[in-house]
Amino acid sequence: MVSVSNGDCRICGVKLGKTAMKNHVLKKHADEANGEVCGLFKIEGAYNKNYWLLVDVAIDKPLSVLDSFLRQIWLECCEHLSAFRVGNSEIEKNRKISSLPIGAIFTHEYDFGSTTELLITIVAGVRRPKQRDAVRLLARNTPPVRTCVKCGASATQICTECMYDSENPFFCDACCEEHNEIHECALPAVNSPRMGVCGYDGEHDVWDI
């Protein structure tokens, strides 16, 4: 798979790798005098860390705001259940961000059938200009470049049958239509660790670029 671990800063546009981006955000975008106190969160696909986000979340908000945000940007297909966990114990969604220690590492599971699991780290305490949204996207992995396995054109679809046993399960629209005769189960090729799962099509992802 093509490496997609580089990302884009959503504040100033700089492109950097994951760790360099974290340092960039801390140095350039996390120290607003008298700003709103937030936690800086790193969020990664548990089984594909090339999908990653950096967000800040106001500490007076509950964890549920992060659940809603993750559903929008990466997860929601048909309103499955979800949970935050440390090890096997669930963290209630009404827990305030302020009650979680810096350095905490926990998981988020969406859909207890075809589960998408995320790994979440609270990286630091930060300050940002006051704003309406509880969760602000600071940086995100650059959309992966995918080419059609048949013709090499830019791919738009993933075959959800081929994705488990083919090196390249991606197709352009035209080749996907032909491939329908073999496997009739394509979904949009999107920038999310839930790509190809259940009916996920990325329709709520307004941060897509």
Ligand SMILES: [Zn+2]
């Ligand atoms: Zn920046």
Ligand SMILES: [Zn+2]
């Ligand atoms: Zn679903």
Ligand SMILES: [Zn+2]
């Ligand atoms: Zn094609």
Ligand SMILES: [Zn+2]
């Ligand atoms: Zn297929």
